[in-house]
Amino acid sequence: MSSPLIAEPVYIVGVAETPLGEVRDQNEYSMFALAAREALSEAGLTLHDVDGLFVNYMGEEGSVQVGEYLGIQPRYADSTDVGGGSFEAFVHHAMLAVAAKRCDVALIGYASRQRTRRSRKRSSWWGALAPSAQFEDPYNLPVPIGSYALIAARHMYQYGTTPSQLAEIAVAARSWAQLNPKAWVRDPLTVEDVLSSRMICDPLHKLDCCLITDGGGAVVVTNRDRARDAAKKAIRVLGAGESHTHWHIAQMPDLTVSAGEVSGREALSMAGITPADVDILEPYDAFTITVLMELEDLGFCKKGEGGAFVETGRLAPGGDLPSMTSGGGLSYNHPGALGVLLLVEAVRQLRGEAGARQVPNARIGLVHGIGGLFSTSATVVLAND
């Protein structure tokens, strides 16, 4: 299989998680270093081989701070900020940079201790310069859940989607988490448990929401020559795309359609595949509603049919569209920006090293990140070929 739009094949040759859950014996930079060195060692590479650096959410000028910490002077640097799905956008950018020979070894990474630091805020993120300070903050909509609740409420109104259908997504994630020893929560979960959990912002309950944990990860992207040295199976980047639609939730053009419609179309067309070709899906599951709309926007089902699509357990182990196979942000880990961990899981599945949760014969994986208030989307298609 080849990617018709990219002349030079590009591969992910190393992935690693940082320590996860509650991390007290590391700081964010040392966590990043641990994951970076582990991912590079999978690739048969060292920090000294890195000449492209892709970092955000590690403080101001993310790649600069991390570059200094790791002793890397890149010739290609990127601190793109499109929220939790920035890491899928980073793969897109790294793919193009490596293919164009602007760098040979691209390191993408992230680490957070948002849980241990209790640094998560529920009110205004945005700062006094944004129009939101004048026009949205006074209404005290909790950030970000209030916006996702508005999205879910509109989807329900327009398409008849039900709270039980959303709950099915949390249940599917949990059933994967029960197969993953690193998952933060592994207790059994039922639809009834989700529906009887505390209502936070109607119609979203506590168990419609992702976890808040520490964590992060690293991903190494390189060219075919360097991929030959990799200790583990190199996974090809077949396609990628990104987009964004709004900053303020009231400015989202259609609450039932995300930027994933564009990022997914771009990635799938670059890869030359259709949703039917996808063996594993790693959707960004910040909330149950995000997964449901991502399925629609990426073309796994028609717009408005996401509720019926998830009802039959097809996302869960044994289903025909294995999704959130680590347990996802809902049950495995969600360190504030989940996107890097989605890539790690997809690569492990495509290499066949996912242990009890391994999806048999997984050849093509689709990783879909989002950010902000369902503001941004970035999609990556990966293949074991």
Added chain:
Amino acid sequence: MELVVCFPLLPQWCWPMTEPVKNVVDDAITAPFWEAATRRELVIQKCESCGKYQFYPRPFCLQCESDNIRWVKATGTGTIYSATVVRIDISAEMQPPYMVAIVEFDEGPRMLSTIRGNDGRIGDRVQIDWRERPGGPPIPEFRAVRNSGASES
């Protein structure tokens, strides 16, 4: 304002140090909105070239890129496009439960607001009201004008 003292080339550096602007702001582009609000009058922008309305304010038309825009009095009526009841306590200003909605004005643009009495459902017709707040102009709030039954829960 604090904004003035920020290093002008890197204004984002001052974000963590300033409180959200809640009052009439030092913002020439949005000032007409807040001046009208002090009179409890809702104004939005209309493009004189293509006829489109827009909110929030920009100095050009998003639709046709004309610079020929002016402020007009809005009808103050619209429809609830989406709504949620907030049940967690995040601010001293508002005690849960309260209803936050996206209201679609009859002129077309949407804005975030609250629904008085938590008494609204998606699709309900709404009419502007104003909520007083300490130290600043009132902010738009809406109330349902055709109550369609029980409030959303």
